[in-house]
Amino acid sequence: MEYYGSIEAGGTKFVCAVADEELKIVERISIPTTTPEATLTQVDAFFGAYQLKALGVGSFGPIEVNRQSSTYGYITSTPKPGWKNVNLLGALKERYDIPIAWTTDVNAAAYGEMHLGAGKKTQSCIYLTVGTGIGGGAVVNGNVLQGFSHPEMGHISVQRYKNDGLESTCPYHDNCLEGLAAGPALEKRTGVKGQLLEIDHDVWEIEAFYLAQALMNYTLVLSPEKIILGGGVMKQTHLFPKIRESLQQQLGSYVSLPNLENYVVGCDLGDNSGTMGCLLLAKEQRGLE
Structure with a gap:
C-alpha cells in the first residue's frame, strides 16, 4: 500500500x-x-x-x-x-x-485548518502561531499566499503599549510583534514562563494589546474570513476574549467585523x-x- x-x-x-x-x-x-x-x-x-x-x-x-x-x-x-x-x-x-x-x-498549518479544521466553509483565513516565536500563514481564495517570498507576520512593526520599555527579544527589530509578544517576551517581562503565570496577571493585557494590534493590521490588509490562533501561548484560552475586546477597541467602528467569537478562534486540529x-x-x- x-x-x-x-x-x-x-x-x-x-x-x-x-x-x-x-x-x-x-x-x-x-x-x-x-x-x-x-x-x-x-x-x-x-x-x-x-x-x-x-x-x-x-x-x-x-x-x-x-x-x-x-x-x-x-x-x-x-x-x-x-x-x-x-x-x-x-x-x-x-x-x-x-x-x-x-x-x-505556518502556511501548512493555515492550509490544514482552513480545509479540515476551524476554517472549514471559508475560502480565506489566517493562522498565527504564538509560542517561542510568532509566525503566520494565510490562505486566500483557497490558495496559500506567497509572493517573492512567504509572509513573515511575526515581524510586523507594532506601536508599543503605554509605558512599555521592554527591550525586544528579537535580534533584528526593536518593535516587532515577535520581539514584544512571543513567549520569551512574556518570560522577560515577568521572570516566569507564560504557562505558569496567573490568569489575572497584568501582563495578559499587554499581550492582548499587541496580538490584537497585529490582527487589526492583518484584517485591514487581507480581510480574512477567519483568524485562527495556535501555539503554546494561545493555550492560555483566557486570552481570546481579551484579544477580541482589544481588537474591537483598536479598530473602532471603521471596519464592520463578523461576530468576533467566530472571527478570532482557536485551532480545531490542535x-x-x-x-x-x-x-x-x-x-x-x-x-x-
Missing part, C-alpha cells in the same frame, strides 16, 4: 507522519532537530517502513519558496545553528523520487494543524504531477 507523507520541520523537532488515501494518520513520530545529517537520517528511518506516493513539507524559516530562485527549497537566514543555507528540499528530492510540496510550517496541512498539500501535489 502507498501512503502520503508529511514533514513538519521545526527548529526544535521534526514531526513526521504517514496517512492513507483518506488522510487518516497511520503513524506519527517526533524527531529532535539536531544537525541536518542526523535529523534526516532519522527521517529516512521512519519513512523507510512505508512506500510513499507524495510528500508534503512545511518548514521553519525563513525559506526560499520562489521556484525561479537558484536557492529554491533552501532554509536561508535562520539563526538555528547548522541549518543556515541548507538545501532541505534538495536533500529530500535526492532521497525520494516522488512529488514533494514545499512551504512554511498539534496536528501543520501535519494535516502537509498531508493535504502532498495529496494535491501528486494530482498536479
Whole structure:
C-alpha cells in the first residue's frame, strides 16, 4: 500500500507522519532537530517502513519558496545553528523520487485548518502561531499566499503599549510583534514562563494589546474570513476574549467585523494543524504531477 507523507520541520523537532488515501494518520513520530545529517537520517528511518506516493513539507524559516530562485527549497537566514543555507528540499528530492510540496510550517498549518479544521466553509483565513516565536500563514481564495517570498507576520512593526520599555527579544527589530509578544517576551517581562503565570496577571493585557494590534493590521490588509490562533501561548484560552475586546477597541467602528467569537478562534486540529496541512498539500501535489 502507498501512503502520503508529511514533514513538519521545526527548529526544535521534526514531526513526521504517514496517512492513507483518506488522510487518516497511520503513524506519527517526533524527531529532535539536531544537525541536518542526523535529523534526516532519522527521517529516512521512519519513512523507510512505508512506500510513499507524495510528500508534503512545511518548514521553519525563513525559506526560499520562489521556484525561479537558484536557492529554491533552501532554509536561508535562520539563526538555528547548522541549518543556515541548507538545501532541505534538495536533500529530500535526492532521497525520494516522488512529488514533494514545499512551504512554511505556518502556511501548512493555515492550509490544514482552513480545509479540515476551524476554517472549514471559508475560502480565506489566517493562522498565527504564538509560542517561542510568532509566525503566520494565510490562505486566500483557497490558495496559500506567497509572493517573492512567504509572509513573515511575526515581524510586523507594532506601536508599543503605554509605558512599555521592554527591550525586544528579537535580534533584528526593536518593535516587532515577535520581539514584544512571543513567549520569551512574556518570560522577560515577568521572570516566569507564560504557562505558569496567573490568569489575572497584568501582563495578559499587554499581550492582548499587541496580538490584537497585529490582527487589526492583518484584517485591514487581507480581510480574512477567519483568524485562527495556535501555539503554546494561545493555550492560555483566557486570552481570546481579551484579544477580541482589544481588537474591537483598536479598530473602532471603521471596519464592520463578523461576530468576533467566530472571527478570532482557536485551532480545531490542535498539534496536528501543520501535519494535516502537509498531508493535504502532498495529496494535491501528486494530482498536479
